Each structure stands twice: as C-alpha cells, then as structure tokens.
Amino acid sequence: MTRLLRLLVLSLGAAVVLFPFLFMLSTSFKPQAEVFSAGLSLIPSHFAGWENYAKAFTRIPMARILLNGVVVCLAIVGFQLVFALPAAYALAKLRFPGRDLLFGLVLLGLLVPIHAISIPLYAAARALGLLNTLAVLIVPFTLSVFAIFLFRQFIKAIPDDLILAARSDGLSEAAIVWRIILPNAWSAASAFAIFSVVAHWNDLYWPLIAISKTQLATPPLGLLFFRAAEAGDDYGALMAATVIITAPLILFFLFAQRLFIEGMTMTGLKG
Amino acid sequence: MPANPAAAAARLEARAAWWLTGPTALLMLVLLVLPTLAVLALSVTDAELGVPAINFLGFDAYTDLLTDRTFLGALRNTALYVALVAPASVLLGLGLALLVEAELGGRAFFRSVYFLPVVSLIVAMASVWQYLMHPSIGPINLVLRLLGASGVNWLGSSDNVLFALAVIGIWQALGFNMVLFMAGLTTIDRTLYAAAEMDGARSAWDRFRLVTWPMLGPTTVFVITISVINAVKVFETVATLTQGGPAKASETLLWVIYQEGFVYLHVGTASAMAVVFIALLLFLLVLQTRVLDKQVHYG
Numbered sequence: 001m002t003r004l005l006r007l008l009v010l011s012l013g014a015a016v017v018l019f020p021f022l023f024m025l026s027t028s029f030k031p032q033a034e035v036f037s038a039g040l041s042l043i044p045s046h047f048a049g050w051e052n053y054a055k056a057f058t059r060i061p062m063a064r065i066l067l068n069g070v071v072v073c074l075a076i077v078g079f080q081l082v083f084a085l086p087a088a089y090a091l092a093k094l095r096f097p098g099r100d101l102l103f104g105l106v107l108l109g110l111l112v113p114i115h116a117i118s119i120p121l122y123a124a125a126r127a128l129g130l131l132n133t134l135a136v137l138i139v140p141f142t143l144s145v146f147a148i149f150l151f152r153q154f155i156k157a158i159p160d161d162l163i164l165a166a167r168s169d170g171l172s173e174a175a176i177v178w179r180i181i182l183p184n185a186w187s188a189a190s191a192f193a194i195f196s197v198v199a200h201w202n203d204l205y206w207p208l209i210a211i212s213k214t215q216l217a218t219p220p221l222g223l224l225f226f227r228a229a230e231a232g233d234d235y236g237a238l239m240a241a242t243v244i245i246t247a248p249l250i251l252f253f254l255f256a257q258r259l260f261i262e263g264m265t266m267t268g269l270k271g
Numbered sequence: 272m273p274a275n276p277a278a279a280a281a282r283l284e285a286r287a288a289w290w291l292t293g294p295t296a297l298l299m300l301v302l303l304v305l306p307t308l309a310v311l312a313l314s315v316t317d318a319e320l321g322v323p324a325i326n327f328l329g330f331d332a333y334t335d336l337l338t339d340r341t342f343l344g345a346l347r348n349t350a351l352y353v354a355l356v357a358p359a360s361v362l363l364g365l366g367l368a369l370l371v372e373a374e375l376g377g378r379a380f381f382r383s384v385y386f387l388p389v390v391s392l393i394v395a396m397a398s399v400w401q402y403l404m405h406p407s408i409g410p411i412n413l414v415l416r417l418l419g420a421s422g423v424n425w426l427g428s429s430d431n432v433l434f435a436l437a438v439i440g441i442w443q444a445l446g447f448n449m450v451l452f453m454a455g456l457t458t459i460d461r462t463l464y465a466a467a468e469m470d471g472a473r474s475a476w477d478r479f480r481l482v483t484w485p486m487l488g489p490t491t492v493f494v495i496t497i498s499v500i501n502a503v504k505v506f507e508t509v510a511t512l513t514q515g516g517p518a519k520a521s522e523t524l525l526w527v528i529y530q531e532g533f534v535y536l537h538v539g540t541a542s543a544m545a546v547v548f549i550a551l552l553l554f555l556l557v558l559q560t561r562v563l564d565k566q567v568h569y570g
Contacts, residue, residue, distance in 0.1 A: 006370050010377065013367065014384045017442065021387065023410055024399045040413050083298060086291035095281065096288035102296060109303050111553055113504070115525055116545040117306035119313065119532050123320070124306075143298040173287035202393055204507045205525070209533050220394035224511065227398065235402050242395035253390040257383055260390060264447065265454050 024246075028052055028239035035235045052240035059229050059237070060214055062244060065222035069201055069248075072137045072218055077196045079142035081189060086177045088151030093163060094173075103152075109145030115205055122209055136210045137218065141200065147192050154188040155181055187262075194256075194263030201249055219245045313542035320536035332543045342544060344519055345527040348433060352523060353502040355437035356444065361498050363441070364448025365491070369483070371449065372456050382453070385446035393443060397511040400439045401426065426512055429520035436508050436521060444501060448494050455490030459483065489563060496559040500552060524548055 022042060027035060031048035056062060090096065091103055114121075121140050122131075130136040158181065166180045182189065204220040211217055214225045226241050253260045315332045318325045328335070336342050371381045388396065403411050404425035412422035425435035463482045472481050506525040509515060515522035515530070522530075528548065532541030 003374075006374055007377070010367075010370055010374060010381050014381060017385055017388060017445070019410075020396060020399045020403060020442070021391075023403060024396075027402060036408055040410055040417070083295050087295035090288040090291040094284050094288040094291075096285035096292075098292075098296075099288070102292060102299075105299050105304065108307075109299065111556065112303065112307055112549055113552070115504070115506070115528065116549045117303070117310055119538050119542055119545065120306040120309035121302070122533070123309075123538075140302055143295065143302050145299070145303070148295065173291060177291065198390060202507070204394055204510060205529070208510065209529070220392060220507070223392075223394050223398065227511070233405075238398055239402065242392075242398050246392045246395045249390050249392065250387065253387070254383070257379075257386075261382070261386060261450050264386075264389060265450050 024239050024242055027235055028243050030236050032234055032236055036233075048236055049240075052236040053244070055234070055237035056226070056241035056244055060217075060222055060226045060241075062222070062241070064215060065217050065219055066245070066248065068134065068137075068216060068222075069219040072134060073197045073200045075134075075138045076141045076200050077193050079138070080144040080147050080196060081193070083142060084144055084147035084151055085182060085185070085189070086174065088148045089155055089173075089177050089181050091148065092152045092155040093158075093160070106145045106148050106152075109143075110149060114140060118206065118209055125210060131210055132213050132216055134216060137207060137216075140206065144192075144196065147196075150192055151185060151188055154185050158184050190259060191263035194260055198249065198260075198264065310542045310545050313539055314546045315543070316539045317537075318539040318542075320538050325539075328539070332539065333547075336540075336543055336547065339540075341519070341522065341527055341531075345522045345524050348520070348522055349503060349505070349524045351433055352437055352440070352505055353499055355434065356440040356502040356505075357495065357498040359437075359441045360444035360448050361491075361495055363445050364494065365452050365487075367445065367449040368452030368456060369479070372453055382450065385449050387446065388443045389447045389450075393507045394511050396443070397439060397508045400435075400442075400508075401512050404435055427517060429516075429518045432513055432517065432521045436505070436513070439508050440502060440505060444498060448498060451494050451497070452487070452490060455487050456483070459486045492559060492562050496555060500555055503548075503551065503555075524551075 026042040026044065029047055029049040029052065030044040031046050031051070034044055034046060034048075087102075091099060091106075125131050125136045130139070162180060162184070163176060166176050171179065201218075202220060203218070204224070207218045207221040208224070211221060214222070217225055223241060223245055227238065230238060315327065315329050316325050317328055317332070367381075367385055371378055371385070374381065403409050406412060406422060406424045406427060409425075411425070415422055423431060425431055459482065463486070464478055467478055467481050472478050504525060505523050506529070509521055509523055509526045510529075513521040515526050524544070525548070528541050528544045531537045531544060
C-alpha cells in the first residue's frame with residue numbers, strides 16, 4: 001500500500017519533469033498550423049519533421065555551432081586539467097615558500113565568479129583584438145581554482161609512501177604528477193571533467209558578451225541567434241533546434257549516468 | 272656536496288613546486304587577481320566605456336546604488352526569485368530523495384528522470400517552457416482550461432513573470448538537490464534506525480524526525496547554500512525569455528549588471544554592482560560556515 005502510493009507520487013512527479021521533453025520532441029515534428037491549432041495531442045497528424053529540422057540546420061550554421069561547443073568545452077577542460085593537476089599536487093604534497101599565499105588565492109578565486117570580473121576581462125579582450133575568436137571563449141576559463149581545490153583535497157589522501165617510492169625510483173616531480181598522481185586521482189579528474197563540460201556547454205553569460213558572430217557562437221548563444229532570426233513564432237523549427245542542441249549532453253548522460261551524477265554531486269560545492 | 276643536505280633537499284623541493292605552480296600562479300594573476308582589483312578600482316568611479324574622462328566618486332558610488340531604482344528593483348526581484356526557488360527546490364529535492372531511496376525497484380530509473388533537467392541546456396529548455404507557457408496555444412494553459420480553470424499569462428504579465436521563471440528554476444534544480452540528498456542519505460548508519468526502533472520510534476515519521484533529519488543536517492545546510500547561490504545567479508532564463516521585462520518585473524541582479532556594463536557601457540556602475548554581488552556571495556558562504564560550525568555533528 002505504501003509502496004503503491006510512493007510509486008504513484010514518483011510517477012506523477014516524473015511525468016511533470018518529462019512534460020517539457022515530450023512536448024519539445026512532439027512539437028519539433030509538427031507543422032506550424034498544427035502547433036497553432038492548439039491541441040494537446042503529442043502525435044502530429046501531419047509529419048513536418050523534415051522541414052523543421054532542415055530549418056534548424058540551415059537558418060543558423062548549426063553544425064558549426066555544435067562543433068564550436070565541442071571544441072571550446074574540450075579545450076577548456078584540457079587546459080584546466082593541465083594547469084590544475086600539477087598545482088594541486090604541489091599544494092597538497094610539497095613544501096615551498098608562497099604555498100599559503102597561493103592557496104589563499106585559490107580560496108579567494110572560489111568566491112569570484114566570471115560574472116563579477118567580466119568587465120575587465122572584456123576590456124582586455126577588446127584591447128587585444130580577441131573578441132569574436134574561439135580563443136576568447138577558452139582563455140578566461142583555463143584556470144579553474146575549483147579544480148585546484150578539489151584535486152588538492154583528493155591528492156592529500158594519496159599515501160606519501162607512493163610518492164616517496166616514485167621519487168626514489170628517480171621520477172621527476174613532473175613525472176610523478178602525470179604517472180602517479182593522475183592515475184590515482186582519475187575518479188576526481190573524470191568527475192571534474194563532466195562538471196566542467198556541463199557548465200561550459202550551458203554557459204551563456206560570457207559568450208553573449210564576447211561573441212557577436214553567428215559563426216563563432218556556442219550552442220546556447222546560437223539558439224539565441226536562431227530565436228532572433230526566426231520571425232514570428234515558428235515553434236516547430238525552434239523545438240527542432242532545441243532538440244539538436246540539447247541532445248548531445250543528454251545522450252552522453254544516458255550512456256554514462258553514474259559518472260555524470262558523481263561528477264555533478266562531488267563538485268556540487270561549486271555554486 | 273652542500274653543507275646541509277636537508278636544506279638542499281628543501282631547496283630542491285621548493286624549486287620543483289615553483290615549476291609546478293608557476294603557470295597557475297601566472298594565470299591567477301592575469302585572470303583573477305588583476306581583474307578583481309580592476310573591478311574594485313572601477314567600482315568607485317563613473318567610468319564609461321569609450322569615454323576617456325573618469326571621475327573618482329569614492330564611497331558615493333555605493334551610496335548612489337542605494338537610490339538606483341533599477342538596482343533596487345533587481346535586488347528585490349532576485350530576492351523574490353530566490354525565496355520562491357530555493358525553499359521549493361530544497362524541500363522537493365529532499366522529498367524525492369527519500370521516496371527514490373526507498374523505492375528499490377525503480378531507483379535508477381527515477382533518479383535518471385529527475386536528473387535529466389540538470390544536464391539539459393537551460394537556454395534550450397527555457398525556449399521549450401516559453402512554448403509550454405504560451406498564453407493561447409501553450410499546453411499548460413490548455414490543461415488548465417481542460418480542468419476548468421482559466422489560463423494564466425505566465426511570462427507576459429509583470430505580476431506572474433517571476434513566478435513563471437521560478438517554475439523553470441525549480442524544475443531545473445530539483446534533480447540536482449535530490450541527488451545531493453541521496454548522497455547524504457547513504458552516509459547514515461543503518462544501525463541508527465534499528466536503535467531508534469528499539470527506543471520506540473515506530474512510525475516512518477518518527478524515524479525521519481529522530482534519525483534522518485538530524486543526520487542529514489550538514490547536507491541540508493550545504494544544499495540550501497548551493498540552491499540560494501544558484502538562484503541568485505539566475506541569468507539564462509531571463510536573457511532568453513524576458514530580457515528583464517515586462518516593465519522591468521524580471522530584472523535580476525546579473526541581468527542588470529550585464530545591461531549596465533555591456534549594453535549601456537556604464538562600467539563604473541556595473542562594477543559597483545558586481546562588488547555588491549561578490550559581497551553577497553561571500554556573506555552566504557560565511558553564513559553557511561557559521562551554521563555548519565554551530566551544528567552538532569553526530570556523524
């Protein structure tokens with residue numbers, strides 16, 4: 001009895017949560033007339049999927065925009081790992097003058113989101129002629145104080161003996177980072193990677209400021225351009241565009257659910 | 272051979288550490304420290320992008336904000352949005368976590384379903400919600416009319432717009448909070464429930480009140496803080512759907528910072544607002560730490 005009630009509540013909730021996804025898919029197959037005839041039917045009586053998806057791919061350079069998103073996210077996460085892992089290792093395991101100052105800056109950095117410092121970053125990018133380049137979408141995020149903070153916690157738990165043994169085997173400190181620390185911190189690194197990709201795939205604030213060319217848009221910005229280019233309410237085409245742009249992360253999530261959920265919760269600290 | 276091998280080893284270690292942290296330290300200077308100092312400096316001026324003359328206003332820049340109707344409106348709207356989204360998404364997240372955790376059969380399925388909005392592009396899903404909330408053809412109003420209620424002008428009325436945005440915000444945050452609570456639930460020692468039962472806690476409510484709720488304390492504080500901070504940062508839905516309207520009713524903090532800084536190019540004013548924004552985040556984190564420190568830790 002309790003179980004039945006519980007299943008009922010959970011199913012109702014699931015239906016509410018899935019409601020937008022269902023209508024997104026269904027409307028992306030509907031012709032405009034049918035969207036405006038205001039019915040609740042999920043199955044289109046006249047299939048207009050081809051037209052809608054064709055519009056979504058041609059009104060804006062959709063393939064290019066998706067590629068931009070992939071390139072930017074991969075570059076960001078790559079740089080973040082390359083910079084953060086060695087720094088986190090040094091902060092966790094080595095003694096050196098300036099360590100406390102550096103860690104203090106990491107903590108300070110956790111407090112300052114990109115939104116708050118976007119004005120000087122924009123001014124600098126403009127002065128350097130970097131606006132409307134893919135580089136400007138990547139460079140401000142190459143440093144992730146959050147990654148440093150997270151990895152430092154994780155590396156602290158790695159036994160010192162492991163590092164001492166590697167050192168006595170003649171490994172340099174840099175080699176220790178990539179051959180000893182990285183394999184041992186793999187779960188933290190992959191969780192962070194997921195978190196970072198989701199965050200930057202979604203980010204609108206910085207691309208909106210730094211990019212005005214459709215060719216260089218990331219998926220969220222591309223969708224804004226699509227909405228602006230779309231006269232009237234062509235919801236069929238708009239929904240087709242949202243399906244295309246939402247699909248990559250959702251598919252990725254469905255294939256690697258545990259990793260995703262771990263990544264997002266372990267890094268839940270980041271506000 | 273150096274006279275003191277220990278000192279030599281320490282020097283070697285420090286040199287290695289500087290090599291490892293050097294690039295990061297440099298990035299930190301360029302991407303974090305200097306921009307933050309620049310925002311602080313700009314915040315006490317009336318600087319405008321493209322205007323060479325800059326006047327020093329000092330602390331007046333901040334007292335000016337107190338009479339800035341756009342800024343005060345944005346603060347009020349943001350506070351209202353947070354007051355709608357944070358409690359609802361925390362409570363619903365907790366409820367769902369308890370239900371899903373208890374439901375052994377469908378646990379993985381329900382967890383994935385509720386988590387789906389978290390990994391969906393918010394700008395795209397906002398567009399979907401706009402269609403769902405369309406006053407005449409939107410499915411939500413169609414359902415309401417089917418149930419005999421009258422339709423609601425969700426995004427187009429200044430009375431409802433924050434509420435409509437909050438619905439989207441709650442929908443997006445729900446699964447995230449649920450998963451955080453589920454992680455908290457798995458750390459609770461099962462034997463505590465048996466002990467509580469021995470002491471006479473028979474009903475599910477008693478078990479929740481005596482064991483689950485107190486043991487979840489730190490998780491709850493953490494989830495509340497994240498929910499509040501994320502809600503304070505609301506921007507994507509506003510930029511996509513309402514542009515702060517109608518009649519400024521959905522202008523939020525980040526939206527007006529963006530407008531002032533990048534549309535009107537009042538970088539001085541925008542910087543002062545950004546400093547207030549950082550101060551607000553700092554305040555929330557200090558508050559969280561205080562509450563966590565005061566709490567009794569059972570675990």
